[in-house]
Amino acid sequence: MPVSYTNVLEGTMLRHESPTVDHILTHLCSKGLYGDVAEWCEMRNDCVFVVTCPDCGEMFTLDEDEYDALVRISHEEPRACGILPLV
Numbered sequence: 001m002p003v004s005y006t007n008v009l010e011g012t013m014l015r016h017e018s019p020t021v022d023h024i025l026t027h028l029c030s031k032g033l034y035g036d037v038a039e040w041c042e043m044r045n046d047c048v049f050v051v052t053c054p055d056c057g058e059m060f061t062l063d064e065d066e067y068d069a070l071v072r073i074s075h076e077e078p079r080a081c082g083i084l085p086l087v
């Protein structure tokens with residue numbers, strides 16, 4: 001099977017942070033805010049993280065990998081925005 005453009009694109013994106021993570025950080029940091037984080041689990045123990053912007057109420061859904069990346073980036077360098085990890 002030939003390598004499709006989609007496969008190439010996905011391979012490239014793996015080396016970078018998820019666009020979702022970038023999007024959330026950009027949104028929150030443009031206002032200097034911390035998002036509210038909630039963990040939502042479904043019956044079959046599928047959990048997602050939901051980050052809510054305290055300013056406009058926009059909600060962002062993250063899977064566990066994206067959440068981990070967002071926490072890591074939020075704390076990689078001192079900044080007054082992003083998210084705080086759930087205790």
Ligand SMILES: [Zn+2]
Nearest residue numbers: 053055056058
């Ligand atoms: Zn907002």
